[in-house]
Amino acid sequence: MDIDGASSVVLKTLTHATSQDTTVLKPAEEQLRQWETQPGFYSVLLNIFNNHMLDVNVRWLAVLYFKNGIDRYWRRVAPNALSEEEKTTLRAGLITNFNEPVNQIATQIAVLIAKVARLDCPRQWPELIPILLESVLKGQDALQQHRALLTFYHVTKTLSSKRLAQDKRLFQDLASGIYSFACSMWSHHTDLFLQQICARDETAAMASLEKTLLSLKVLRKLTVHGFQEPQQNMEVMGFLNAVFERLKQFLDCCRQIDTGSTCREKLEKTIILYTKVLLDFLEYHPCAFIPLIQCSLEFAVSYVFTPVGEGVTFERFIVQCMNLIKMIVKNDAYKPAKNIEDSKPENLEAHKIKTAFFTHPTLTEIGRRLVSHYFLLTEEELTMWEEDPESFAVEETGGDSWKYSLRPCTEVLFLDIFHNYGQTLTPVLLDMVQNLHGPINVENPVELLMKDAVFNAVGLAAFELFDNVDFDQWFKNQLLGELQVSHHRYKLIRRRVIWLIGQWISVKFKSDLRPLLYEVILSLMQDPDLVVRIETATTLKLTVDDFEFRTEQFLPYLESIFGLLFQLLQQVTECDTKMQVLHVISCVIERVNTQIKPYVGCLVQYLPLLWKQSEEHNMLRCAILTTLVHLVQGLGAESKNLYPFLLPVIQLSTDVSKPPHVYLLEDGLELWYVTLENSPAITPELLRIFQNMSALLELSTENLRTCFQIVNAYLYLSPTEFLQNYAESLCQSFCDLLKDITNEGQVQVLKVVEIALKVSPILGAHMFQSLLPAVLRGVVNGEVGCPSNRSCAHNYPQSESCNYGK
Known part of the structure; x- marks a missing residue:
């Protein structure tokens, strides 16, 4: 492709490709697709997206086509790979200037350069890093410095993600060479930002904060992935210790910047990035993190559980701090072995630091604060309860939600601390329960929220409290009474109590109390509040799905409860809620089996x-x-x-x-x-749907066993009619299947053929005769296992103990 002559043609085609008119768009896309493999095409694209005078949408599209081309044609072994000469020219052209004025395009170009770096740096592109560092350090203006730093970050991020041993060593060499530079760059921009924010120069502060953020992102990758034994590097440990001081400075800045401003948003993003540095380092280098345990716990606990954090903390930061505490508490590398003598010195050192920190007063304060502050339902949650009860009732709290959301995060932290320090925290929680014993003022929302929070804690810690709580007595003497308070504000407690019972069902709940519980469920399934009804249904599922479930105890309530479940299924409108109720209905049907027929x-x-x-x-x-x-x-x-x-x-x-x-x-x-x-009995319609089976057998997926069971079922139900209709296509499918599946799969095929021969000897033999020669050849050659059901260790016909086929 003649670059000078082609530029105008490609430019015109790219312009058409940005059109909203499909009659113009489609031919342009097809033409661009044909040019993808033409020599010189990517050089033309480079010229187009580097020309700042052209339309932004056209330049954006040129970058995307170039970026996609790297994935397809940059590797030497790729079909239609770019020539080494063109790649050399392209690499040089990509780093001639860092002055892209459009942020989105600048980011795409940085990602594009990183993709090339992943494949070529440092061997084919040794000049990349030096040029980036020089541009960051000596850029002619702020824009050039920022774009070079942006590219430097994406290159660092991409190289750090490579996982082959040789690539890791190369990245470690890079990290040791540029770490000092990265630290000084981060420190410079951080100091500049703090000076500018104190001077109330928000515009300049924003520019410095952006560079602080990018340089911190670079340092995060270098620190976490650039050193095999980071604890032996003074600069790395110096940076990590400095993180705590910088975090305090940035949190103090939050007091000076209005919530909702662009600068505040960027500031919070930077604070979160600092916490990610600590969390990542802890995850990848737990032993190297040991000197940081004390500082981390002091910092996180003070901001989350003491007045220090008031007015400066925000939800995502609190979540990150709690995750830091959780990872330190739970980390196996910080626990001694069961036999102390077998413990490594670093394990004992970490355990000693934790033990010294988590004193009785500290644990008591953390436990009480978690329950009395963080477990309380928020205004947003109470509003959601009123305005969107289904979303409130089925809000997702499983999986990794604890990493990002405050409520699941606090609950997981509570459980981990309770599990590790239950001896200290159990009396604290039981004292909180005792203080709430008896009726409370339904007009007092604080008391209602506190009781809800304490009951939540007792439910979460059910397994830990097994020896300390007589749940059966508590159920009869207090919880039943709580459920009988019908005031509309008391719905918080009715919902929490029925949830609490569900948590204890599999832990400690006498079988002879089940009928009393079914009466409670029957009553609450008619509660005026939808959230209470949905929570009751969930507890019902836990009850019937429990090992101690007795069908005869449940049968007197089956008709009424099943009817109410069906009503609930009709009442709810959201898909997630209908799914949840359907799972309860399925579980009930499964447990009572045929006794569900009348209802x-x-x-x-x-x-x-x-x-x-x-x-x-x-x-x-x-x-x-x-x-x-x-x-x-x-x-x-x-x-x-x-x-x-x-x-x-x-x-x-x-x-x-x-x-x-x-x-x-x-x-x-x-x-x-x-x-x-x-x-x-078989019906014509039931027989007809077997037409789907050939395509299913072709898939050879993990569902193959179920497919064979279905074929066997047809053979038992109506062998003659089934074989007359489908034996030919089934035989062909089996012939194809035997070539591609494992020995175990081949045996399963032969078992199906065996059943066919047993249920219809004459028709089966006739229908599957084309399959048998291939099978017998495979058996003689030892390629196909014995189809007999016996536990035969040999392949037919060598097995003397197996009579199959004799």
Whole structure:
């Protein structure tokens, strides 16, 4: 491609590619796709996005095409790879200037350079880092310095992410060479920012803060990934110790800057980045972090659990501090071995520091503060309860939410501290419970919120409190009374108490108290408040899903509770809530099994409507499939009455040509198999959906075993009719399958053929005869295992103990 002549043509095509008119856009995209492999194309793109006079959208598109081209054509071994000569020219052109005026394009160019650096630096591109450092240090203006620093960060970030041993060594060499420079750059911009913010020069302070943020990002990657034994590097440990002082300075700055301003937002982002440096270093280098344990605990505890943090802390910072405390408390490297003599010196040192810090008064204060301050429902949460009760009731608190959200973070920290220091904290919590014994003033919101918080703590710590709380007596003497207070403001406590019971069900709850609990559940399922009803349903699931569940105790309440569950399913409108209620219904049906038959009529009528309404919500449809599985098992042979709804659902869920199968396949196959298991006889419609099986067998996925079970079920139900309709396609599928699957899979195929021969010897032998020669060759050659069900250690026919085939 002639660069000078092609520039105008490519520019015109890129301009068309930014059009909203598809008749102009599509041909332009196709033309650009054809040029991707043409020599010189990326040099033209470089010229275009470096030309600041051109339209921003065109330049943006040129950068994106260049960036995508790196992934596809930059490696030497890639098809249509760029020539070494062109790559040399491109590398030189990418770092000739750092003066991009548009922030978004500057970021994309920095990412683009980092992608090239990942593949070529330092061997093919040794000049990259020196040029970046020189531009950062001696840039002609603030813009050039910022763009070079931005690029330096993205290059550092990308190189630090490489995980091969040789790449790690190269990054460590780089880190040791530039660490001093990075530290001085960070320190310079930080001091400049602090001076400017004190002088109330917010515009200049913003520019310095941006450079502080970028240089800190560089230091984070160098510190965490650039040193094998960072504790032996004075500069690294000096930087980490300086982080605490800088954090205090930046938090003090929060008092001077209005909340909501751009500068405050950037300042908070920088504060969070400082905490990430500590958290990352702790995660990757726990032993090197030991000298920092004392400072970290003093800093985090003072800002989160004492008045020091008042007026300067914000939610995300509190979460980060709590995570720092949690990781130190929980870290196995900071605990002695069971046999003290086997402990490493560093383990004992860390344990000694923690023991000295977590004194009785400190733990007491942390425990009380967690419960009495951080466990209290906030104004935002109470507003959500009133305005969006379903979102409040099913708010996600699982997974990694504790890393980012305050409530799950406080609860996880409470549990970890309680687990490690339960001997100290148990009397503290029990004292808080005792102080709330008896009725409280429903007009006093503070008392209500405090009782809710304390009950929350007792529920979370249920396993830790096993030996200290007589829950059965507490349930009878106090909790039942709490549930009988019908005042509308007391819904906080009704909801919390039924949740609390759910937490203790599997810990300590006498079996003979279950009927009393079912009466409570029956009452609360009719509570005026939706959140209370949803929480009650969740506790019901925990109750029936427990090892101590006895069906005979539950049967007197089954009809009423099941009816109320169905009402709740109809009342809620959000997908997540419907899924949650469906899981409860599924669990109840599964546990009572066939005794559910008299009560499922309404549910059977409602599920087709719900299936139709959930067309855009595949996860809800998964919940419906699970419910149908248990429903079919509960109804047994009577499930044939569901076929007009059931079979189209199975058909859709197992059709690999339809997009929903990605979500529905596993549950759909289980439903298909359960339907066959409980079918009194084959029907034409049930036979017809086997047309989906050939494509499923081609997938050879983890669902193959279920597919074989389905085939076997058809063979047992109606061997003649099934084989006449599908043996030919099944035989072809098996022939293809045997080439690609493991020995275990081949044995499963042969078991299916064995069943076919047993249930219909003449027809089976005729239908599968084309498969048998290949099978026998495989067996003789030792490629296919013995299909017999016996525990045979040999391959047929060598096994003398196996009569299969004789």
